[in-house]
Amino acid sequence: MKPALLCMLGFSLLSSVLHGRAEASPPQPVLSVSPSWLNPGASVTLSCEGLEHQPAGWRFFWYKAVPDPSKWNQKPFYSYELLPGSTNGTEQNFIIDGPTHTAGFVCRAGRGEQLIYTDYSEPKLIWSADPHPAASLSVNPDRVQHFRSESVSLSCEGNSAKWRVMRFMETELSNCSYWGNLTGTTCTINPNRFNSGVYWCESKSGEFSNAVNITVQE
Template identity: 40%
Template sequence: MCVCVCVHQGSNPGLHVRPSLSVSPHSWPVEGESVTLRCEVTDTSSNWTFLWYRVVEYRRDLPSFQYRGGDASAELLPDSSRGAGGSFTLSLAALHHTDLYVCRAEGGDPAYQTKFSDVVPLWVLVKSPEASLVIRPNRSQHFTHNSLSLSCEVQDNSTGWRLIWLTQRPKGPACPDVLESEAGSTCSTTSPVQEDSGEYWCGSESGGSNPVNITVTST
C-alpha cells in the first residue's frame, strides 16, 4: 500500500526532492533480529545527511505533513545520528520499535531539508506473544455500519497497552493513531468504514501480539 505524504513547509530546494525509505531484510522482524531502515535520495547534487523520525499524532511544536487524509507530525528519533550515512540499524529489534517511520535528508549551503519520505511501518514480532488482539465480532471480515471493537488481552499485570495500525484512515475506531490504554479497555465504533481496513497490532509493556488484518466492506 502506497501512502502519500505531503510536507507543509516554506519554499526551499528540498521541496523538489523526496527520499525513498525501505526496510531490510523485511518489515516484520522477530524480536532480537537485526533490521535496517534505508533512506535514499536519487538527487546527487548535495552531500546529504539523513534524519529519522517516528510518526505521531499532530503536534504544533513538531514538523507536520498530511497523512491518511489528516495531519500528522514527525518526532525526531533521539539516536537518529546513527542514520547519518543513509541507514539506521537496530541490531536488536525490540517490541518498542514497532511504529511508523519516515526519513528526510538535509543538504546544501545554506542547509535545507527535503520532503519526508512515504510512511513505512515496522512491526516487531515476539517469539511467544504475550498479548492477544481481541476483535469483536471475532472475525477478520467486517461490514460498514456494524459495530466493531478492539481490545488487548495481556498475560500479566501490565497497566497499559498500545494499539497501532496502518490503514487509510487518520484515526482508527474511536482511538488515536497510537493508543495508550488500560489493559482490558476497548476501542469501538458503531460505524466502521472501508478505510478502517488494514493491519492492527497491540502490545503491553511485557510483549505484543502478532499483527491481524481486518477488512471492512460495504453491506
C-alpha cells in the first residue's frame, strides 16, 4: 500500500477516534444563582441548566465550593462538598434558606440506576452583605471605577497569614497569579489584564473577605 494512502487511512482513523471521544464526553451544566448579592437571612435559588437537549430523567446534585489548599494556584480552585438535602438528587432548582456568609456553589446531574453523571458546573459565588466579614479587601486607589492604564493594587487584611485574591467575571473565575503579581497579601494588577469584575480574598481555611465590584474603562 502506498505511503500516501496509509497516511490518509491513519488520519481518518485518528479523526474517528477523537470524534468518538468528543461524543462520549459528559455534558457540563451551567449553574445560575439568584440573587448573587444578598442581604443576610435572604434565601438563594440555585438552578442547574444547560441539559435541555439531553435525554430526560436527570436528578440534580448540589455542592458547596470550598477553598482547597492543595489547589491554591491551579484550576479548579475548590473542592466540592455535597449539600445536605441533595444526597439522592433533587429537581432542577434548589433553595438555600438564609445563608449568612459569602460562598461558592456548583451543580451536576445524574441519571439511570448507575447514576451516569455530567461534569461539574463552573462555580458561581454568592456574596453576602455581612458587615463583619472574616477579612477586608482594600483597593488602592480607593474607588470602584478605574482606567486600564493605571496601577491598581488589592490588599487582604485578616487573621489568616495566607490569602489569595480572586476575580469573577461573567465567564471566568481566576486568581491573582493569572492577572497580577502577589507579594505577601497584596496583589498588583497587570494593566494589560485588568478587567471589570468582582474581586475578593479567600483564606486556606475557607474564610472570605468582602467583595468589591470594579469597573475598568479603556
